Amino acid sequence: MTNAALLTKLTQQKTALETLRDALESELSLISARTPDALVQVVEQKQLLLDNIAANDKDISHLYTDDAAQQSDVQQLIADVRKLVEECQYRSDINSKAVEQGQLRLTHLRNLIIESRHKESLTYDRTGKTTPGGKGRGYAV
Numbered sequence: 298m299t300n301a302a303l304l305t306k307l308t309q310q311k312t313a314l315e316t317l318r319d320a321l322e323s324e325l326s327l328i329s330a331r332t333p334d335a336l337v338q339v340v341e342q343k344q345l346l347l348d349n350i351a352a353n354d355k356d357i358s359h360l361y362t363d364d365a366a367q368q369s370d371v372q373q374l375i376a377d378v379r380k381l382v383e384e385c386q387y388r389s390d391i392n393s394k395a396v397e398q399g400q401l402r403l404t405h406l407r408n409l410i411i412e413s414r415h416k417e418s419l420t421y422d423r424t425g426k427t428t429p430g431g432k433g434r435g436y437a438v
Contacts, residue, residue: 300368303360307374310353314381317346321388328395 320343327336365371408427422428 299360299362300365300371303357303365303371304374306353306357306360307371307378310350310357310378311374311381313346313350313353314378314385317343317350317385318381318388320346321385321392325388325392325395328392328399331399 320339324336324339324343327339366375411427420428
C-alpha cells in the first residue's frame, strides 16, 4: 500500500511540476508582452502550484522508504521529478532576469524622458539618479 501511495504522490508531483513549467513559460511571454493583468493571474496560479508541490513533498517524505527507493518505477519517477525541478528553476531564473532587464529599460526610458523634458533644470539626487530641478524661486508680489 505504501509503495502504491508513494507512486501516486510522485505522479501527482510530476504533473504539478509540468504544470508549473508551463506556467513559467507563459509567464515569460507575458513579461515580454508587458501584460500585467494576465501576469498577475499566472503569478497567483504559480503560488497555488507551489503550495501544492510543497504539500506533495511533505507527503512524499513520509511515504519514502529505503525499500521503495530500490524499485525501478519509483527511481524513474524520482529522476523525472528532479529533472522537472531543475527545468522549473532554470525557467524561473530566466523570468527573473527578464524582469530585471525590463526594470532597467523602464528606468532608462524614464531618465530619457526626464532629460528631454527638463534639460535646462536637470539635477541629480544623492544616489546619482536624475531628477527634474525645481521651478525656481517664486517671488510673491
